[in-house]
Every structure is written in structure tokens, then in C-alpha cells.
Amino acid sequence: MRAAVYLPDGGIGPGRLAEVELAAEVAGPAELALPEVTVRDERGGELLHRPDLVYEPAAGGGPLAGVEAERQARAFGLANVAYHARRALRFAADLLGAPLPHLVVRVGAHSSASRWGGGHYRLPGDTDPPEPYPVAETGEVHLGGGRAFVPGTGTPYFHAPAHNAAIVYHEVGHHICRHTADFRANRLRPPDDQHSGKVALDEGTADFLTALLLGTPDIYGWHRRHIPQWDPRRRQLDARWTMAYLRPKSGGHAHANGTIWASALWTARGRVLAHGGDGERFDRMLMRALSGLGSCDGPVEREQDRRNRFGELLGELLAADAELAPVVRAAMADHGIHTEGSNAQLRARMRGTSTPAVTT
Amino acid sequence: MRDLSTAKWSHVTRRIPDMRRCRLGGLSSPPQLGDLVVAEVTRVGGHERLEDAHGRGVRLHKGDLVVGACGNRYATDFYEGYHRPGPRAHLLTAGGVIGTAVSWHTSCQAPTDLEIVGALTNEDNLPLSLEHFARPRPPSPVRAPQAGPHAIAVVGSSMNSGKTTTAAGLISGWARAGLVPGAAKVTGSGSGKDRWTYLDAGAAHVVDFLDFGMSSTFGYPTDRLRTTMITMRDTLVHDGANAIVLEIADGLLQDETRLLTASLSEVCQGTVLAVGDALAAHAGVELLRSTGVPVVAVSGLVTASPLAAREAAAVTGLPVLSPAQLAEGAALDLLADHALAQ
Structure with a gap:
């Protein structure tokens, strides 16, 4: 039709x-x-x-x-x-x-x-x-x-x-x-008692997929054109968003924190392409990582906590494609994302570095 | 002769472009409504502060010179006052309307006493009036008969029924919806309070009767007020507004308000009635409907009580919308209902 x-x-x-x-x-x-x-x-x-x-x-x-x-x-x-x-x-x-x-x-x-x-x-x-x-x-x-x-x-x-x-x-x-990743471990909850809340990795992954499908990192440029591009409310994927900007725990904002993850993915994909790699291969790597993160069983609270960690998902990402892993690891590190440490620890570590932003 | 270097310039003088070029002159003839005069404070009463042209409340002291404009005031919970030429007068509003108070609400202090010192004149010693600083009427808009601007009037059952808060709710809702709100205070007594409220709510363009040569509208011929109301709407459109609220002061039983509301159906698409209780909602809606005015919603103080709001909705059959609900999106729908009905 x-x-x-x-x-x-x-x-x-x-x-x-x-x-x-x-x-x-x-x-x-x-x-x-x-x-x-x-x-x-x-x-x-x-x-x-x-x-x-x-x-x-x-x-x-x-x-x-x-x-x-x-x-x-x-x-x-x-x-x-x-x-x-x-x-x-x-x-x-x-x-x-x-x-x-x-x-x-x-x-x-x-x-x-x-x-x-x-x-x-x-x-x-x-x-x-x-x-x-x-x-x-x-x-x-x-x-x-x-x-x-x-x-x-x-x-x-x-x-x-x-x-x-x-x-x-x-x-x-x-x-x-x-x-796939099932960040709230809903697969482990009763079908009629699911958790609809979103964590930063959920928001960030959704934003990255949006950028991928739209072909632009300025995903909300149409209806948020009045918001400057440097303003986190614009939600533009950008090299500047590193773990130094993370606001964890109750004061956190899942969308703004998610922009860090989305931006890191965007940087990593760009690096893969710059190294002569295949964008679709990176996309498949991400899907495998998401599925891997959500495949574990265990107590809901523990799984939910584990799946909320940037480092955990990065670990899955690196494990999903050993050949792309070095490039992706380096790009993620530029955004302050490493496999070791809690989100708060990654933030503290990034705030201690002198690198304000990432070279794409 | 005293000079004006230390004078306190009230809100009603805000359209004077260069106060340094004004002089204190004699009163060769009795001043008229809207004429600018200079007066000395002889006793500080109900108004201890004068609102200046920038909105600041300037403290008054005995012996101060104030620059204001002659006018009347109709305020059921404040002063009833009239322009009566003579050497003594009262400060009728904080915004600088000068006249003689003849009655006031029991909760009010006696007004601040003034002694008229002279007329405000130009460099050629000619007396100045607000009329000299009025905005020109904009060119007649070119549009199809059915394609009028989006305009909603706000009227109230009485003073302090929540009209300005309702208007601010409409403005805020339109601004949030991406429209360019314009606001007009059609009638009232010279004061900046409502103007600041409109601007704070997000109005991109604001006019009031001061912009059209009147310190206070009480006592002006209804024909002039009706013409000015249309001019205000068209001026806001000319300035760039695409959603307009026209607030008419005082209650529906006030003479000028009653006469003006009768012509609202020609000026705007709908009217929101601000009331304090359900009985006022019932009576007000009946009164408006009897003159053919389309009422689209009830708002105002009544919305502070969910129970009273339900009463008002039941008795009028209209949506009862709080200012917060208007700001959250209902304001846009009020325009919509009428766009679709055209």
C-alpha cells in the first residue's frame, strides 16, 4: 500500500x-x-x-x-x-x-x-x-x-x-x-508487575539507535531547535558528554545521563568507520552486547543493579566482537567509560582527568 | 519655582520618552482627564509607595514631588475616586492616578494627600497629557471576515475574582505551546501590576489603556473604550502576537464593563469568566449569554476549591479550568474549540 x-x-x-x-x-x-x-x-x-x-x-x-x-x-x-x-x-x-x-x-x-x-x-x-x-x-x-x-x-x-x-x-x-538488555530485569518479574522506569543506559541506547536510524547525532534538532546545541536538554550526541557530567543516584537524570552513553557509542562507531571498519558490524556488536547483558538470571535487585552499570555493558560490548574491541575500548575510555568501577567511580575518575572532551 | 530633578515619576508617565525635556508649569486652565500634573505629598496615607515607570515601589515622604496623571478610580475593594480640578487631591493608585477619593473600603487607609503644584509641560510651556504620548492606531488589518486573530476575553464577576491570574494562565499556556501571546488590559486604573504579570507569564507584547492616552478608563465614553479595545487587539496583531487575551477590569455589573462585554462577540472568539464562587459563575454566565457573548470556560478563584469548581461546572455546563490547567494546555484548546466551530 x-x-x-x-x-x-x-x-x-x-x-x-x-x-x-x-x-x-x-x-x-x-x-x-x-x-x-x-x-x-x-x-x-x-x-x-x-x-x-x-x-x-x-x-x-x-x-x-x-x-x-x-x-x-x-x-x-x-x-x-x-x-x-x-x-x-x-x-x-x-x-x-x-x-x-x-x-x-x-x-x-x-x-x-x-x-x-x-x-x-x-x-x-x-x-x-x-x-x-x-x-x-x-x-x-x-x-x-x-x-x-x-x-x-x-x-x-x-x-x-x-x-x-x-x-x-x-x-x-x-x-x-x-x-534484549532488559535493564529493569523485567524478564525476572511477574508479567503483570513489570517495571516501566528507564535507566540511563536504556535512554542512551534508545538515543543512539535513533541517531543511527536518522543518520544524525542531532536527534531532536527539529522540535528542540530553540535549545542551544551545547545544552544537555537538546540531547545532541556529542564528544563533550563524558562521565564527568554524570549525575548518579536520586539526583540523576536518566535522559541527560543517557546522552553520555549514546555519545560514547556514536564516537565508537565513528572510530570504527574511521579505521576502515563496517558500521553494521558495530551495530551487530551492540545488539549482541545488549542481549548478553540481559541473559543472566539472578535476584531482580542484583540484576537490575548490575545492568545499570556502564562498565558492565561496555564489558559485554567488548566481548561481543574481539576484533573491534580495541578501537571501541579506546573510544569509550575517552568518554570516561571503563569496564571496572561503578558509575560514580567512573565519574570521579573522569573528573580527575585533564581531558575535557573527546577527539572524534 | 521648584524643579523636577528630584521628582518621583509614576508608572503612568512610562510613555514619556525623555523626562528631562519636561518642565513644571502653571495651571492656566483646569486639567482634564489624562493631563499630567505635578503634586506634592502633604500626608502619606494608604499608598506609602509610588510605582515608578520601571515597576519599582518608590517610598513616599511628606514633601516629595510626584508626577502623575488626572483620572478617576472605580475599585470596590479600594478607592472610589474622581477627577475634580482643584488645589488638593489624593493619590488614587500606586501607579500615579491623581484624583479625589470619595469613598473607600473599610480595610483601606485614607488615601495619601497631595497638593497640586502645577502642570507638567513641554519645553514650550504647553501642558502635557497622556494623549500626547498615545500609540498611533495601526493600519487596518487585511483579512478575510472569518479569519480574525485568535483572541479570548477575560471578564470577572467582581474585582479580585482572579481575572489577571486567569489571563496569565492563558498567556503561559499559549507561550508554552509555541504561540506568540499578546495581552491587553482594556480597562482599569493606571498601574503596572497587571502589565508585569502578563510579561512574567510569557506575553511577547502587552498594551494597556495608558498606551492609548488614558490614565484610568473609568469615566471615559464607552464608544472610545470599545474603539480602543479593537485598536488594542489590532495593535497586538500588528506587533506580532498570534494569540491574544483581552482583560476587562472590575465586575460585570460595573457600567463600562457591562457595556463593553456586550460587544465582545465582535472582538474575540470567546470569553473566560473569572469568579470567586459557583453562584457568581451561574449569574455571570447567564448575564453574558443574555447579551450573546460566547462563554468558553469558567476560571478564577473558584478553582482553588475543587468542590466549588464542581458546583460551578454543574451549574454552568462549562469547563471550569484553573490557571494551572490553562497553562498546562487547556489554553490552546480554548482557541481550538472556536477555530473548529467557525
């Missing part, structure tokens, strides 16, 4: 509007079904009325758009999410050599008086606030309906998360993490 979507173009924007072939079935007036993923607009309405999926982005639609423009924008969002979610899931499955569990994506979730412009990945279990949906055992991505216009674009564009491939990739990245 032909579908209009935004294709990543490496620039600051939603991407290049293009028509692609998408093996999707219209499973309802606001639902698309693919083998890997089901995408549904929770706000309902007769969105998918055409024989194809070629809808207009309509500048994101949004509350100030007319009824038809909003319908077009929502329908476009469904196809766009389906395309990018499937792409990310297939990318991971190819590297892992096996498909990931089916993913459900709910668009326009949690609509209330408070508009929501982001996304999250949820598993069955207690969350704050509670989920209004019975969450699928294999995990769900929820995307908000949008809460703001993209700043500084001249022509107003309502930032509907479904139009933003970066947000889709990031959230699907959590699904990939859940079924």
Missing part, C-alpha cells in the same frame, strides 16, 4: 516528504496492522478512508487546524509511525537474527486537559499516573497528541509526536532494550 511519510534526510526538520510502499492493513477506522506493529489512534474518528495511505501532513494539524486538516494530519501520523516503527523493529531483528515481540503503538494517548507532546514505553504494572489502557505484555509505545508548535519554523507546524520519527525511534528503542 502506498503511504506518505517523512524520510530522514539528516537535516533539522521532520524529513523529506515521500511516498513509500508499506505492507500494512487497515484494521479499523484509526488502526493500521503490520506483522511487527499495530498502530492505533486512541482519539478515534474515521481517519483511514482512502484506499491508500497517502495523507497530507497538514502542518501537524493540531487544535488550531480545521477539522479536515486535523484528520489528514492524524491519518498521516498513523502511516508515519507505522513506517518508522517497522523500520526500527526490522533493523533490530536483522541484527539480532530473530524478530522482536509484537509492538502496540497508541497515538493520541492520555489526552486530557493537559496536552502531551512526548512519548513513553510502558509495560504492565503500576505506573504514576496509572495507565488507562490494559498494557500489552510485550510492551507498548504511547505517543501524545502534541502540545505545542515547533518553535522558530516561520510557518507554524504543530508538533504531533507521530510526525516526528525521532520520537518514534526513541520509544521503539526502549522496546528493543526491553527484549
Whole structure:
């Protein structure tokens, strides 16, 4: 089925509007079904009325758009999410050599008086606030309906998360993490009492996968263009982010801390390419490392603590490909990431060095 | 003759571009509403501080010279005052409105006493009025009849019902949504308080009646106020705002407010009513609906009580939204409802 979507173009924007072939079935007036993923607009309405999926982005639609423009924008969002979610899931499955569990994506979730412009990945279990949906055992991505216009674009564009491939990739990245590294050791928990919280390595891995799929380290450059590139809230993968910037424990911020891991992966991949290596081989190395980290059994608390350590995941990474290991080890060391030591110890060690940033 | 080098310039003088070029002159004729005058503090009363053009509260002392503008004041929980030419007057607002107080709320002290020293003049000894510093009316906007700017009015059941906080909630919500908020204080008495509140909430552009030559709107002809309200909206659009809140002071029973609200349907897409309790919500919504004004939500002090808010929602059938809810996203939806209904 032909579908209009935004294709990543490496620039600051939603991407290049293009028509692609998408093996999707219209499973309802606001639902698309693919083998890997089901995408549904929770706000309902007769969105998918055409024989194809070629809808207009309509500048994101949004509350100030007319009824038809909003319908077009929502329908476009469904196809766009389906395309990018499937792409990310297939990318991971190819590297892992096996498909990931089916993913459900709910668009326009949690609509209330408070508009929501982001996304999250949820598993069955207690969350704050509670989920209004019975969450699928294999995990769900929820995307908000949008809460703001993209700043500084001249022509107003309502930032509907479904139009933003970066947000889709990031959230699907959590699904990939859940079924590989499983940072919260959910495989060891009861199916109906899973932990949906994210640690820095989870956020960072999702950001790295996003950068990989978008082809740019400035993953949120479109909707965060008003935030300077040096500001951690921009979440741009950059050589400057080392363990010296880590804020561990209760004062930590998983996203900002995750940018350190994502940046280190980006540096390492760049070094592999610079040494004449193969990028896909590095990507496979990462997937093996994630699977290796999540393969151990043991008490949940102990496993969760172990899987939270940057050094542990680096150890898995180095073990996953002995040939690439020296280059990757050196790149990671430049970001202050070593196999020995807790996260706090790595931070202290990096803060004691005189190297402020990394040469890429 | 005293010079003005030590005078305290009040908020209402904020549009004077160069105060050094102003002089203290005589009063050759009785001053009119909006005329700028110089007065001496003869007794410090209810207003111990004067808000200057930058928003600072300047402490007043007996013998100080203050520069303000003649005007009236209608404030049910403060002063009722009128412009009455003569040698003695009162400081009616901290912002520098000068007139004679005739009644005040029991919780208020007697006003600060002033003695009029003379007129504020230019270098040619001609008396100055706020009218001389008013903004020019912007060019008439070119747009389709149905394509008016996104504008919401805020009116209240009474003074201190939460209008400005409600307006700030709208502004904050729009700013967070990436819109360019503009705010207008359509009526009231010269003071910077609401202007600063709008700016603090994220307004990119702000105008008030001072920008259009009035120290206080109480006592001006309703036609002028209505024309000014439209001019304020168009000025904000001209300045670059794309979501506008128009706050009308005092309660719906105040004469000018009542007359102005009757024309709101021609000026904005909807009205938010700020009230303190459910009964006021019921009466206010009925009053507005009877004049054809579309009310889109209730807000204000009533939202501080979840129980009272539920009462208000039940009796009006309208969403009751706290300023925080407006800031969190509901403000955008208030614009949306009307865009879709057009």
C-alpha cells in the first residue's frame, strides 16, 4: 500500500516528504496492522478512508487546524509511525537474527486537559499516573497528541509526536532494550508487575539507535531547535558528554545521563568507520552486547543493579566482537567509560582527568 | 519655582520618552482627564509607595514631588475616586492616578494627600497629557471576515475574582505551546501590576489603556473604550502576537464593563469568566449569554476549591479550568474549540 511519510534526510526538520510502499492493513477506522506493529489512534474518528495511505501532513494539524486538516494530519501520523516503527523493529531483528515481540503503538494517548507532546514505553504494572489502557505484555509505545508548535519554523507546524520519527525511534528503542538488555530485569518479574522506569543506559541506547536510524547525532534538532546545541536538554550526541557530567543516584537524570552513553557509542562507531571498519558490524556488536547483558538470571535487585552499570555493558560490548574491541575500548575510555568501577567511580575518575572532551 | 530633578515619576508617565525635556508649569486652565500634573505629598496615607515607570515601589515622604496623571478610580475593594480640578487631591493608585477619593473600603487607609503644584509641560510651556504620548492606531488589518486573530476575553464577576491570574494562565499556556501571546488590559486604573504579570507569564507584547492616552478608563465614553479595545487587539496583531487575551477590569455589573462585554462577540472568539464562587459563575454566565457573548470556560478563584469548581461546572455546563490547567494546555484548546466551530 502506498503511504506518505517523512524520510530522514539528516537535516533539522521532520524529513523529506515521500511516498513509500508499506505492507500494512487497515484494521479499523484509526488502526493500521503490520506483522511487527499495530498502530492505533486512541482519539478515534474515521481517519483511514482512502484506499491508500497517502495523507497530507497538514502542518501537524493540531487544535488550531480545521477539522479536515486535523484528520489528514492524524491519518498521516498513523502511516508515519507505522513506517518508522517497522523500520526500527526490522533493523533490530536483522541484527539480532530473530524478530522482536509484537509492538502496540497508541497515538493520541492520555489526552486530557493537559496536552502531551512526548512519548513513553510502558509495560504492565503500576505506573504514576496509572495507565488507562490494559498494557500489552510485550510492551507498548504511547505517543501524545502534541502540545505545542515547533518553535522558530516561520510557518507554524504543530508538533504531533507521530510526525516526528525521532520520537518514534526513541520509544521503539526502549522496546528493543526491553527484549534484549532488559535493564529493569523485567524478564525476572511477574508479567503483570513489570517495571516501566528507564535507566540511563536504556535512554542512551534508545538515543543512539535513533541517531543511527536518522543518520544524525542531532536527534531532536527539529522540535528542540530553540535549545542551544551545547545544552544537555537538546540531547545532541556529542564528544563533550563524558562521565564527568554524570549525575548518579536520586539526583540523576536518566535522559541527560543517557546522552553520555549514546555519545560514547556514536564516537565508537565513528572510530570504527574511521579505521576502515563496517558500521553494521558495530551495530551487530551492540545488539549482541545488549542481549548478553540481559541473559543472566539472578535476584531482580542484583540484576537490575548490575545492568545499570556502564562498565558492565561496555564489558559485554567488548566481548561481543574481539576484533573491534580495541578501537571501541579506546573510544569509550575517552568518554570516561571503563569496564571496572561503578558509575560514580567512573565519574570521579573522569573528573580527575585533564581531558575535557573527546577527539572524534 | 521648584524643579523636577528630584521628582518621583509614576508608572503612568512610562510613555514619556525623555523626562528631562519636561518642565513644571502653571495651571492656566483646569486639567482634564489624562493631563499630567505635578503634586506634592502633604500626608502619606494608604499608598506609602509610588510605582515608578520601571515597576519599582518608590517610598513616599511628606514633601516629595510626584508626577502623575488626572483620572478617576472605580475599585470596590479600594478607592472610589474622581477627577475634580482643584488645589488638593489624593493619590488614587500606586501607579500615579491623581484624583479625589470619595469613598473607600473599610480595610483601606485614607488615601495619601497631595497638593497640586502645577502642570507638567513641554519645553514650550504647553501642558502635557497622556494623549500626547498615545500609540498611533495601526493600519487596518487585511483579512478575510472569518479569519480574525485568535483572541479570548477575560471578564470577572467582581474585582479580585482572579481575572489577571486567569489571563496569565492563558498567556503561559499559549507561550508554552509555541504561540506568540499578546495581552491587553482594556480597562482599569493606571498601574503596572497587571502589565508585569502578563510579561512574567510569557506575553511577547502587552498594551494597556495608558498606551492609548488614558490614565484610568473609568469615566471615559464607552464608544472610545470599545474603539480602543479593537485598536488594542489590532495593535497586538500588528506587533506580532498570534494569540491574544483581552482583560476587562472590575465586575460585570460595573457600567463600562457591562457595556463593553456586550460587544465582545465582535472582538474575540470567546470569553473566560473569572469568579470567586459557583453562584457568581451561574449569574455571570447567564448575564453574558443574555447579551450573546460566547462563554468558553469558567476560571478564577473558584478553582482553588475543587468542590466549588464542581458546583460551578454543574451549574454552568462549562469547563471550569484553573490557571494551572490553562497553562498546562487547556489554553490552546480554548482557541481550538472556536477555530473548529467557525
